[in-house]
Amino acid sequence: MAQDLIEISGLARGKGRPRVAETAAPSLVELLNLIRADDPTTRQELERKSELGRAVVSDRLTMLADLGLIDESELGTATGGRAPRLVRLAAKQGRVLVATLDQSALGVGVADLSGKLLTEHHEAFELTAPPQALAERLTTLLRWSLERQTSPEGLWGISLSVPGTVPGSAGDFLTRTPAVLPAWEGFPLVEMLTRSFAAPVWMRSSVDTMTMGELHGGAGQGLGSMLFIKIGRRIGAGIVSDGRLFRGAQGATGLIGALPVHLGDRAGTLDAMAGSDMILREGRLAAETGRSAFLADHLRRGGEITAIDVAQAAQMGDAACVEILTTSGRLIGQVVATLTNTLNPELIVLSGSIVQTNDIILAAVREAVYGASHPLVTRDLRIVRSQMGSSAGLVGAARVGAELLFTPEFLKDWVMQGSPLKHPGFAAFRAGLDLAPPPPAPSPPPSRGMR
């Protein structure tokens, strides 16, 4: 029946009452999102929550099943009568490619439509490289990830985590590349990915995606309020309230690295006074002056000192490096204490390579937050180090991709076609790209034709 309705919907509409297929989209969108939110659920639950009649729910579920968007093959537990049939999102119907672009690393993965990460890979990559090189490596790795999937499901979208604010709060797919980094100005990364993979592209800041990842796959699971602090060259905060990521008016929340801080008679932004550039600079100085025996030895052996080396030296007990990290942690802690008193979170998660290498920053932040917060705020507060590493960005990007595919505004325009690739706006965008002159093509991916 659903197939008939779809075909009818393509015909020119006459006068009179709208056809069922034309009015079905809103209820399909509502039911599909209820199923996603409460996966798995039952028909009875859907009738109760949607307040739609039994016949309408039954009809819409048949349509969704025919479109391949839900799965009703499993039975639940009987509570007296017949066992209810469970209704699930058909999460394997499509795939979402995800990627994290950090200052010094690139991560890629594949997720299903529920936002579950299925596979991931991370490698070193300097984001200061020309954008063409980034696009080529990203395309190669994304294609490799997709080809590793043994099942034939199609690609439905690409979700990117990038090291900067992505303006805009709408859920629309991107039709041009936002200038997240100065080098990206005028470079058609989004257009190239859309051409190469024929799928819509979304982008969020790494702080946003990592916060989402920690909320749905890490320490924040099941919590309503959380503060996520990412510590690297830049220091940013992700805010979760009522179980949702708060993105503000322009998607530019949590830019705490720009706040001024003081250390003795020195003043500067939190980024400059406590970020990894400071840790690296002070570490090098400690090595050159011999204050850090560990780093001085590393330098003598021809090693190049990185901020991670400073953090590892601190973990191994090097006093000068412990002092550098403690200073960083205290400054970050002062700012986090202000946020904590403002937001009263249940959990604060610290993340970033330097934090993950040792416990010193964690200890310093804890000391500063507990020392400067109202007792009520800290009574049940937990402050932890993320266990997810860069996976948080990939898990979060997967979650963002899955949510944006099913936002009512986007979903209503493709649900009747059964695939977001048939969304009229996206189809028009792709057609426009095909007419436009091609951008400089990335190198062809390695042939895997025999696989």
Add this chain to the structure above:
Amino acid sequence: MTISGLGPHGERAAPPERVTLLPEDKAAANARGFRVAVVLHTLESDWARQQLSGIVGILGDCGTAVTHVIDCGFSPSAQVKALDGLLAQRPDAVISLPVANQEVALAHARLAEAGIKLVLLDNAPTGLLPGTHYGTLVSADNFGLGLIAAEGLSPYLPQGSEVGLLGYAADFFATNEREIAFTQWMQTRRPDVILRQDAFGRIDEATRRTEAMLAAHPDLAGLFVVWDTPALKAAEVLRSHPLPIPMATVDLGEEAAIGLAQGTPFAIIAAQQPYLQGVAAAQTTILTLLGRLTPAWIALPGIAVTRANVVESFQRIWRNPAPQSVLKAVGLID
């Protein structure tokens, strides 16, 4: 120590020195009398035997009994069954090499939920987190091993030639890293070379896949196989080819070492240090059981082995003299 790759969650590697055992650690472990199970992908390879030797020796030093050594035969279902069986045996810790990704992830998570400490070798299934599901992943720098193989094979590849990459079809962290690194090196450093790729799902498929690759690409100038056991199958195929085709692989097993010493078909082997990896895994297990902080990822660097250094590399890696056939092939004995 130079580690090229990143960990399964993008972690930077910690050196094995981070899990050095102090006398008081050994004394504390001896007093507790822990029980540990070891679950490996196979017990049939030199690599697995050496790794087990490193694990068992250190655990013995610490008064820790190895109660189970399980060979999963590369089978995800066998591994799930083995891990679920261990739940009832309640060892204090399990050292496991997950043989697949999604298929074995939940079985490993169940160990953590049951309060059994878990130390992983070589592979961390997607979704398992350090500190939550497992203590530490101990592995070689697999990305670095792929780079060593590519760089070592490159001089044998004429300008504009074709090179084959025979990968492993399973979604497995270690072999994925080697494959990606080999490809990346070739694409960036030898863009003139054309990559031809295929994959085997089981080791016994390596022969057929190599034959298929040669049939499809008869001008192949070199071949990289992601580890030595399937590489030996591929080497048999290459030996019957009319033209010599140099090979690169990972792991200096005895047969591969002989092939390398004879100069055909192996040109370069990127070797792991399985004994030391086993030592690091056992030390990590003891520290985890004692409640000490351990890093999320410990990586050991690879060693580039050619005919020129095969004897000393064999000794270094296996802690045994090189086989007579290797010594003869390099002219050290008659």
